[in-house]
Amino acid sequence: MTGRAPRTYVVGLLAALMATALWGFTFLGPAAVAPVNVYYLVVGRYAVFGVMSLAVLAAHRGGLRRLGTRHLLLALHLGVVGYIGFYLLLSLSAQAGGGVLASTLTGLIPLLVTLASNATEKVLPWRRLVLPVAAISAGLLLVNGGAPHGRTGDGDVTAGVVLGFLACVAWSYFVIVNRVALNRVRPAAGNATWTACIGLGAFGASLFLLPLARSGDGPSPFSDAGTLRSFLLWCVALAVLGSWCATWFWNIASKRLPATVMGPVIGMEAVFGAAFNLVWEGRAPTFHELWGGLLVIAGVLLGSYLFNRANTPDDGHRPPTGEEAPAAGATGRSAEEPGTHAPARSGGRLPPGKR
Secondary structure, three states: OOOOOOHHHHHHHHHHHHHHHHHHHHHHHHHHHOOOOHHHHHHHHHHHHHHHHHHHHHHOHHHHHHHHHHHHHHHHHHHHHHHHHHHHHHHHHHHHHOHHHHHHHOOHHHHHHHHHHHHHHOOOOHHHHHHHHHHHHHHHHHHHHOOOOOOOOOOOHHHHHHHHHHHHHHHHHHHHHHHHHHHHHOOOOOHHHHHHHHHHHHHHHHHHHHHHHHHOOOOOHHHOHHHHHHHHHHHHHHHHHHHHHHHHHHHHHHHHOOHHHHHHHHHHHHHHHHHHHHHHHOOOOOHHHHHHHHHHHHHHHHHHHHHHHHOOOOOOOOOOOOOOOOOOOOOOOOOOOOOOOOOOOOOOOOOHHHO
16 A cells, blocks of 8 residues: 555545635635624625525435434534634634734634544544644744734733633534534435535524624614625625535535544634735735744644554554454454554544543
């Protein structure tokens, strides 16, 4: 067997990168519709996402029946926690402690996902995760450390830190539980059905943000025809690209990659978001933005390389174990039975009750 990455792994990695790029695109939303209250944007975006999801479920009624009530409720709650819960907690963190603090805390997401996933899947020895995680964390801190440090006078740093950490936990929970759920429900429900159920959950929860939209700062998108037209176009773009397509690609990756790899890849969301904003602002990156982004990319590539090596047999460096056949045909045991060096997506998992 060569050291070349399996096709399934390559497809999963490309899908994960595409998802993070589309999520990074959504970072443009608040600036694009300013000074409209951002909560209106959230409700509008997920209203479009919800309508799309209803249309898909109407066309895939058989898949919805096969999904079952239990898994349907699981997908709905993932939409609530992963989309609305994360965004609301992050917004409250920014209000309490400042936008720089909230943005910097999102650097915990790759770390939380990677550590939690490796604790359950045992893909890599812990010492091998130190370098890629450190590179990604340093890169994200460097990018945010170069931003202007501003905070309102009545801000509460402690509350900002707590809310920001809870936001990171919410998104990390979505990444890990979504992957576990997808591996349990397939092939009963297709990717489109699962994505649509998540969309319905996000839409339903977004309706609770309407009071915040009406009472928050910023004008309504209905103030004039020009503002409304631009607002609706951005709602559709964010829903189609940043919600539907991004979730669809992420679900593809979730079926093919261990979350240990997907954790570092999440760090690319910040890089893509910064790149889109640079294009939007029409300027070159600062020193901190450039080298911080390069550190994140290096950490993602290193994590991917280490995982690929961990799943490529190396007879010259890996001693045989009692579970492996000493010679071809000597025992008749499969190389992918429990206890052997099988790919992480099919081995190394705890029973459902231990997750």
